Amino acid sequence: MEGQCYPHEYQSILRGSDSPAIHANIPLEKLYDQLCAGVFLNNRTVKYSVEKESQKNCFMMYARGFSIACSDDPSCWKWVTEKDAPSDGVLVEMAELLKVRWLDVRGKFDLSNLSPATTYEAVFVIKLKSSGYGWEVPVNFGVTLPDGTKKEHKVNLKEKPKDQWIEIKAGEVSTSEYKEGQMEVFMYEHSDHWKSGLVLKGVLIRPKNYINK
Incomplete structure (x- = not known):
């Protein structure tokens, strides 16, 4: 990951992840591609992603x-x-x-x-x-x-x-x-x-x- 602009509150948000392989304490550099692709939260009622260019948070509420x-x-x-x-x-x-x-x-x-x-x-x-x-x-x-x-x-x-x-x-x-x-x-x-x-x-x-x- 280029730059040091970390997605806002990403660690707190990831605590609701549906995937046991995704943890808030994993270094961002290892998570970034997954965050850009999207992570499901709260039993697939929400999807969290990061806009690649701006590194801003995005959400899909199902x-x-x-x-x-x-x-x-x-x-x-x-x-x-x-x-x-x-x-x-x-x-x-x-x-x-x-x-x-x-x-x-x-x-x-x-x-x-x-x-x-x-x-x-x-x-x-x-x-x-x-x-x-x-x-x-x-x-x-x-x-x-x-x-x-x-x-x-x-x-x-x-x-x-x-x-x-x-x-x-x-x-x-x-x-x-x-x-x-x-x-x-x-x-x-x-x-x-x-x-x-x-x-x-x-x-x-x-x-x-x-x-x-």
Whole structure:
């Protein structure tokens, strides 16, 4: 590893690693390639990685770690297991919407794990199935910051590509302004009509000018 810019709080974060071979006390030089590739935490509900160019922390929060209204009702949602990426054999759980009126998905993230003095964006990763329906009404996406500030906007999902993973930005947070506390990310649509055919992979939290694609 070049330079002495160590990823923020990486040792503390790695204590939640799912892999017994990855320990917080291993020298960073031996861990760095793995950190850039990503390390699963908390029973594969989170993936921690380091952006190679900037050495800033990134996170993927998977669907199983979210609060999803009616997700325990098999007539409303089903849990599916798929590869995290085509080139990655690791399986993660994703939530597929079967049929609901009340769409409400929320997740919380501890900002103290993000790199300092950085603007981050929170991005929902979803797939809209061509067989889906009920997306005539725009869906609300947003974030609630630690001081209660809420930022949200509407997105017309009916116009988005089908049967492929797409990214929908929820919002941004600056760790110069918010150094700790929890940020909530959310997606909701509460109108009284049925909706179906959305698959939730999770939410990416990454530096706004993300380089390590």
